[in-house]
Amino acid sequence: MEYLVDSADATTLPITPIAPDTLKGWLAGQPARVAAWVHSSGFTAKAGTHTLVPDDNGEVERVLLGVERRDDIWAYAGLPTALPSRRYSLDPEVEEDAVNRAVVGWAMGCYAFDRYKKREAEPAQLVWPESADRATVRRTVEACTLVRDLINTPASDLGPEELGEAVRAEGKRYGAKTQVIAGEQLLKRNYPAIHAVGRASAREPRLVDLRWSNGEGPRITIVGKGVCFDTGGLDLKPASGMKLMKKDMGGAAHALALAKMVMGAELPVRLRLLIPAVENSVSGDAFRPQDIIQTRKGLTVEIGNTDAEGRLVLADALAEAERDKPDLVIDFATLTGAARSALGPDLPALFSNDDALAKRLLDAGEREQDPVWRLPLFDPYRKWLDSPVADLNNVAEGPFAGAIVAALFLREFAPKDTPWAHFDLMGWNTAAKPGRPKGGEAMSLRAAFAALNGWVAEHTS
Incomplete structure (x- = not known):
């Protein structure tokens, strides 16, 4: 559970889950540079894919994650080992009933059986969402x-x-x-x-x-x-x-x-x-x-x-x-x-x-x-x-x-x-x-x- 942390820091990036049928509508509310980046990167919100969206200065400002359904327990599971090692947070718009599953999936994505062999790299960290039931x-x-x-x-x-x-x-x-x-x-x-x-x-x-x-x-x-x-x-x-x-x-x-x-x-x-x-x-x-x-x-x-x-x-x-x-x-x-x-x-x-x-x-x-x-x-x-x-x-x-x-x-x-x-x-x-x-x-x-x-x-x- 060490890859779930209590607070964000200055480098924390938000993760926004998007289904393929909602991508177009989401992009319509974003700056033109975001839409241009998404199109040029080939991101279509296919489940299990992600893209790092840069800001005006070329620094990453957000992670877009493709999901079939926002409450899929495994939707976030691939991110801890695929993203750069830093802190991330869930988009506040993620529904409350999906938050626990997202955090469980993230934590299980951090798992490695390292009793006999050290893991090659440390996974990324997720900030506990406020609405998560930590005990569960x-x-x-x-x-x-x-x-x-x-x-x-x-x-x-x-x-x-x-x-x-x-x-x-x-x-x-x-x-x-x-x-x-x-x-x-x-x-x-x-x-x-x-x-x-x-x-x-x-x-x-x-x-x-x-x-x-x-x-x-x-x-x-x-x-x-x-x-x-x-x-x-x-x-x-x-x-x-x-x-x-x-x-x-x-x-x-x-x-x-x-x-x-x-x-x-x-x-x-x-x-x-x-x-x-x-x-x-x-x-x-x-x-x-x-x-x-x-x-x-x-x-x-x-x-x-x-x-x-x-x-x-x-x-x-x-x-x-x-x-x-x-x-x-x-x-x-x-x-x-x-x-x-x-x-x-x-x-x-x-x-x-x-x-x-x-x-x-x-x-x-x-x-x-x-x-x-x-x-x-x-x-x-x-x-x-x-x-x-x-x-x-x-x-x-x-x-x-x-x-x-x-x-x-x-x-x-x-x-x-x-x-x-x-x-x-x-x-x-x-x-x-x-x-x-x-x-x-x-x-x-x-x-x-x-x-x-x-x-x-x-x-x-």
């Missing part, structure tokens, strides 16, 4: 940055223990209590699926359990898949499939970030965050295909594929969630390649057992420009998980509908008769776009918080 902006930017930083950190520096410490550190900021159950204690306290997936690693598997309360409001439980690296286990991934597996804890990063937003906003809820943190490794102690493992819920699972491990650790966490009888459960996971095949890398798949909750999330995604797409919990496919020797298999035999099958597996363990939403997301930008560098990315986070905020308001009024 900070909460959003800090949460999205947390997701990016955690996902971008390699597994050499972010294993199950370090992920647990990240949860503990965020909880401490807000007065939350964090408990960790690790190693053999997972078996003693009946989290056998988490233990089975993580036992092959030299780094102990664990369940990280954060609790925070602000009054006696509804109980909200957030669950996140925390597979810090996924080799595929004995069903070993090829090198190409293993290349991005440091991001397989992206669900945990999103779950922690959403919890952080809830606590930061002081929503009147009783919050619980559950993160099963493991590394799916290969060793003589690795779980095997056709093993039958126990789960916290008491259901037995035949292992059809050791690379379908995320749903196993989530199974124990979702079963634990039921113990508190929550009013709402949300989980996040980088769960299936099938969801990416269906929807691509930028559009998270949403599954829910509650139509009202699903609609709230979809509407919030559209409003917040953080889209998600609902896929069905198609009951006829449930039989594909049947096993002749266990209560269910962790995969289907066929190649079809992998994201739906995985969600149906999770539904077996989610609290019954409780509104539940499951996000199957990529958590990674495969190519750079303004404000969205290649690498870890928060997807569905802003939508989930907006929907949750509205749900809480409705259930506490």
Whole structure:
């Protein structure tokens, strides 16, 4: 947030956003030299383009920014690294409801993962607009940055223990209590699926359990898949499939970030965050295909594929969630390649057992420009998980509908008769776009918080 400053200085330049259909009218009210410059520079207000307008002395007096819509959260995101490094301010005419999004976009455009390599140049600074809601902006930017930083950190520096410490550190900021159950204690306290997936690693598997309360409001439980690296286990991934597996804890990063937003906003809820943190490794102690493992819920699972491990650790966490009888459960996971095949890398798949909750999330995604797409919990496919020797298999035999099958597996363990939403997301930008560098990315986070905020308001009024 250091690239958002409190006050202008003598060199501060205003930024004026202009849509292509309003450029002509805007120029009509400007001095002839401005119109001449704009025409000669070839600026047509195409979205994502900008031009520096000089004054009578040849010094820059204004930045014109092309936008499709003035409330586009990413409209300003390319400017911090494209403009000369100095201070800038938003045109006072920018509508109040668009200001927060503009500032969030600017801040996200300043992001760089610089833990291991210094950034090449410092981005430009933006003066806080008077009408900006600083708390909302900070909460959003800090949460999205947390997701990016955690996902971008390699597994050499972010294993199950370090992920647990990240949860503990965020909880401490807000007065939350964090408990960790690790190693053999997972078996003693009946989290056998988490233990089975993580036992092959030299780094102990664990369940990280954060609790925070602000009054006696509804109980909200957030669950996140925390597979810090996924080799595929004995069903070993090829090198190409293993290349991005440091991001397989992206669900945990999103779950922690959403919890952080809830606590930061002081929503009147009783919050619980559950993160099963493991590394799916290969060793003589690795779980095997056709093993039958126990789960916290008491259901037995035949292992059809050791690379379908995320749903196993989530199974124990979702079963634990039921113990508190929550009013709402949300989980996040980088769960299936099938969801990416269906929807691509930028559009998270949403599954829910509650139509009202699903609609709230979809509407919030559209409003917040953080889209998600609902896929069905198609009951006829449930039989594909049947096993002749266990209560269910962790995969289907066929190649079809992998994201739906995985969600149906999770539904077996989610609290019954409780509104539940499951996000199957990529958590990674495969190519750079303004404000969205290649690498870890928060997807569905802003939508989930907006929907949750509205749900809480409705259930506490």
